[in-house]
Amino acid sequence: MLHCSGTRTTQSYTFRRCKEDHLKRGWKDIGYHYYITRDGQVHEGRPLWQEGAHCKGHNKHSIGICYEGGLDALGNACDTRTKAQRESMRALLTRLHDQFPSTIIMGHRDLSPDLDGDGHVEPEEWLKFCPCFDALWDYGDLEPEGLLDWPSDSMEN
Numbered sequence: 454m455l456h457c458s459g460t461r462t463t464q465s466y467t468f469r470r471c472k473e474d475h476l477k478r479g480w481k482d483i484g485y486h487y488y489i490t491r492d493g494q495v496h497e498g499r500p501l502w503q504e505g506a507h508c509k510g511h512n513k514h515s516i517g518i519c520y521e522g523g524l525d526a527l528g529n530a531c532d533t534r535t536k537a538q539r540e541s542m543r544a545l546l547t548r549l550h551d552q553f554p555s556t557i558i559m560g561h562r563d564l565s566p567d568l569d570g571d572g573h574v575e576p577e578e579w580l581k582f583c584p585c586f587d588a589l590w591d592y593g594d595l596e597p598e599g600l601l602d603w604p605s606d607s608m609e610n
């Protein structure tokens with residue numbers, strides 16, 4: 454499952470910072486299995502055999518991957534992935550897809566309930582934008598076979 458760190462492009466949010474913030478919450482390690490910084494470097498967080506802490510209710514059966522960013526300079530949700538981040542994200546997902554071919558690649562928001570806005574954008578609402586791009590679309594070619602196929606008669610009904 455893909456996440457963004459929810460930080461602005463003008464702000465550096467390193468692997469170390471992210472890990473420290475998660476440890477401050479009382480967690481035993483960074484919540485993600487992988488963290489991709491703006492320079493494209495893939496930092497290994499929790500080992501895969503260890504349950505992550507990145508999406509309540511789904512940690513037991515998912516791999517958490519986060520990229521640094523997700524907000525533009527003004528704080529708006531935005532696909533801020535750098536070219537280097539896109540390249541290493543794709544390489545990482547290709548490798549994981551080979552290892553776990555039946556695993557669905559999705560964004561955090563694909564699982565969030567669409568909370569209704571009250572006119573204010575609270576930080577916790579960013580969750581529904583996370584990871585700020587369409588993971589199913591971007592990595593459609595790496596999805597399990599058949600996942601994105603429409604029933605053949607769907608156009609006729």
Ligand SMILES: [Zn+2]
Nearest residue numbers: 456457561583
């Ligand atoms: Zn997320």
